[in-house]
Amino acid sequence: MKQIADFTIVGREQLGEQYFTLTLQHPDKLGPIAAGQFVEVEVRNCREVMLRRPISIHDVDESKNRLTLLIQIVGKGTRKLSELEVGASLNLIFPLGHGFAVAGERPLLVGGGAGIAPLFHLAKCYKAKGVEPTILLGGRTKALIPVRDAFVEYGRVHYATEDGSLGEQGLVTQHSAFAGEYDHICTCGPTPMMKAVGRYAMEKGMDCEVSLENMMACGIGACLCCVCDTDEGHKCVCKEGPVFDVRKLTKWLEASK
Numbered sequence: 724m725k726q727i728a729d730f731t732i733v734g735r736e737q738l739g740e741q742y743f744t745l746t747l748q749h750p751d752k753l754g755p756i757a758a759g760q761f762v763e764v765e766v767r768n769c770r771e772v773m774l775r776r777p778i779s780i781h782d783v784d785e786s787k788n789r790l791t792l793l794i795q796i797v798g799k800g801t802r803k804l805s806e807l808e809v810g811a812s813l814n815l816i817f818p819l820g821h822g823f824a825v826a827g828e829r830p831l832l833v834g835g836g837a838g839i840a841p842l843f844h845l846a847k848c849y850k851a852k853g854v855e856p857t858i859l860l861g862g863r864t865k866a867l868i869p870v871r872d873a874f875v876e877y878g879r880v881h882y883a884t885e886d887g888s889l890g891e892q893g894l895v896t897q898h899s900a901f902a903g904e905y906d907h908i909c910t911c912g913p914t915p916m917m918k919a920v921g922r923y924a925m926e927k928g929m930d931c932e933v934s935l936e937n938m939m940a941c942g943i944g945a946c947l948c949c950v951c952d953t954d955e956g957h958k959c960v961c962k963e964g965p966v967f968d969v970r971k972l973t974k975w976l977e978a979s980k
């Protein structure tokens with residue numbers, strides 16, 4: 724069930740220049756949170772940012788009623804959030820959207836940039852089911868792959884960087900681990916990356932879920948600003964996604980952008 728609540732920031736970590744994490748304490752029980760669900764964060768004291776910002780749930784600590792967000796600084800709102808310190812409060816609407824199925828016995832998780840965020844909670848959910856995923860993380864350089872080491876506990880981790888500063892040089896779809904034997908793929912990251920992963924899965928007839936990051940406003944299916952043209956008609960990415968079965972996204976896969 725959706726909640727709106729003030730959280731207290733109990734941890735903040737800067738990860739290179741562009742990324743930071745915020746660990747947030749909820750006053751009460753969090754309730755169930757699926758991997759791939761997101762929050763709408765209020766950006767306070769910033770006149771230029773009227774709307775909440777959608778951010779994936781990166782990690783959940785049910786025993787302590789805590790959530791962690793992994794945020795990339797890209798504009799006014801995320802910059803303002805990056806200035807918050809431990810002890811400050813942050814208002815969230817959560818959990819929003821429809822998460823990953825946590826399906827398959829040999830899953831491959833493919834993440835790029837800030838799209839790595841929901842894959843951490845997802846890897847933990849697989850591990851809780853007794854399944855060890857293969858995790859392939861990509862970025863232009865090593866510095867643009869945040870939270871590298873934490874994944875190791877939850878799966879077999881591989882890296883692809885365009886400049887070769889970490890793992891194999893090239894795109895994630897060119898990585899040798901990409902061509903392994905999998906029965907389910909989950910991906911989140913830049914649209915061209917997700918489309919390449921989605922097309923590969925379609926060619927191979929493999930199950931594949933993609934987590935779309937369309938621009939959002941309300942986050943609850945009311946304003947229609949996040950609509951995606953799917954094979955089942957127009958769907959609100961905030962409410963009926965952000966995670967979709969790629970077989971329902973053939974128009975999205977075919978579109979050039």
Ligand SMILES: Cc1cc2nc3c(=O)[nH]c(=O)nc-3n(C[C@H](O)[C@H](O)[C@H](O)COP(=O)(O)OP(=O)(O)OC[C@H]3O[C@@H](n4cnc5c(N)ncnc54)[C@H](O)[C@@H]3O)c2cc1C
Pocket residue numbers: 761772776777778779780793794795796797798799800801802837840841935936937938939965
């Ligand atoms: C479901 C969902 C989950 C997300 N999860 C995360 C996450 O875990 N971590 C994270 O760092 N980011 C995440 N994002 C992206 C994040 O919401 C945007 O980066 C953020 O809203 C930008 O706000 P801003 O005020 O800093 O940027 P603005 O000043 O509004 O814009 C700066 C630039 O960012 C672009 N931008 C703004 N919003 C988006 C968006 N939704 N997608 C792509 N580009 C955008 C703008 O076009 C502009 O070029 C997610 C987005 C969605 C829809």
Ligand code: FES
Pocket residue numbers: 938939940941942943944945946947948949950959960961962
């Ligand atoms: S953001 Fe308003 S309907 Fe999706």
